[in-house]
Amino acid sequence: MKVSIEINGTTVSEEVEDRTLLVHFVREQAGLTATNIGCDTTSCGACTVLLDGESVKSCTVLAAQADGHSVTTLEGLHGEDGDLHPVQRAFREEHGLQCGFCTPGMIMASVSLLDHNPKPTRQEVRAGLEGNLCRCTGYHNIVNAVMNASGQEVQR
Amino acid sequence: MIPAQFTYRRVSSVDEALAAVAEHGDDAKLLAGGQSLLPLMKLRFAAPEVVIDIGPLDELRYVRAEGGEIAIGAMSRYHDLHRDPVLAEHAPLLAHVAGEVGDQQVRHRGTIGGSLVHADPAADLPAAVLAVDGVLVARGPDGERRIPAAEFFQGPFETPLAPEELLTEVRIPAQGGAGWGFEKFTRRSIDWAIVGVVVAGSAVSLINMGGTPMRASATEAALADGASAAEAAALAAEGTSPADEAHATAEYRQHLARVLTERALVSAGR
Ligand SMILES: Cc1cc2nc3c(=O)[nH]c(=O)nc-3n(C[C@H](O)[C@H](O)[C@H](O)COP(=O)(O)OP(=O)(O)OC[C@H]3O[C@@H](n4cnc5c(N)ncnc54)[C@H](O)[C@@H]3O)c2cc1C
């Protein structure tokens, strides 16, 4: 079927199989590879994108379901002038960096979390990011990054 | 993992959805939030020939106070329910439970209708709707019928809905300020419950203690006789038949049911 999705402000129209997953559409049809396939079982959050502004796991959405809707990926977060998004900047400042697989999904989930809860507590940040797993390091600096992005105090 | 081949079909009204299921019957599956169906299709546990996407049915996405009842459209997402002011006022239990399902991303997609029809004994909303004596409204070729929650959950993933029927609405009594409690024990925070307990006024229902959500009848009877939370909770596992699984033996689950029931009763103010 023909699917048209507005990705980061640009409409991408492609003929795909009905069973194509959104994550594959974003990576292969749109050529945007910040969105990763980690677990492929809806557990890790590495494939998180914003669909009509809300975080979703794109390995568990069909491209067809996003037809006619808008998607934002990590590549679409920065401002017109190329400035980092406040959440991206905070991740850099707090060294909230994980590996390349986890970080984009963590940032997208954080953007969505702050959108609904601009001043979360540390506990709310942890609960909000429970759908994003890191398999090797820790969450402390990521929690700090979200606190920083929300203009709140971080813990050293 | 990608699902097996299927034909995708999108519908834009309940009538169109009913026509589509009438046409395809058993070969088709309705796709609501996809948070259960798509993982199953990716694992090839489900392989429908036709997938009918009811995602666009915004006419089924609402929460309304009607007399002493709250009507919830089947396509309302967990996220909608968690933030809904009507629910917060008249059914805070449901608003709370909706916010405890899965993770942020799952709550942005998953719907109350999908959760109820999927009928996973480990799911949260079925037990909550059972505790508040909810009624499920289904529409099919012969019109509408109402099924009490107590008759809806017939076995694991088993309900009386026919393939030609659509769940359209859930109706629950407005409980106002009646005491409620919710406890859920999970292995990882985003997981389904190993055991969960929902308390709504004088009703107590259990998650994952058998093939369906179930009421803790012995506990409810003891409470009616004036037992304390601890005394009533001690009976929570009576009549349950949880399975032995890798992460929890049946005995452990029954122990958890008693512990969590006491906590839920205490937080409900019993
Ligand atoms: C990572 C993860 C964690 C989760 N954790 C939890 C948890 O903690 N607790 C919990 O309860 N659940 C959990 N879930 C399951 C989640 O709640 C699902 O969203 C829900 O069970 C199904 O809702 P859905 O709208 O996504 O339905 P879908 O997956 O689209 O559909 C499920 C089934 O219902 C049928 N159906 C859907 N809507 C209708 C309708 N209106 N009429 C007739 N049939 C219909 C479909 O055909 C399908 O058979 C989790 C899921 C994931 C991926």
Ligand code: FES
């Ligand atoms: S790849 Fe989608 S959640 Fe892990």
Ligand code: FES
């Ligand atoms: S940072 Fe990616 S696995 Fe830990």
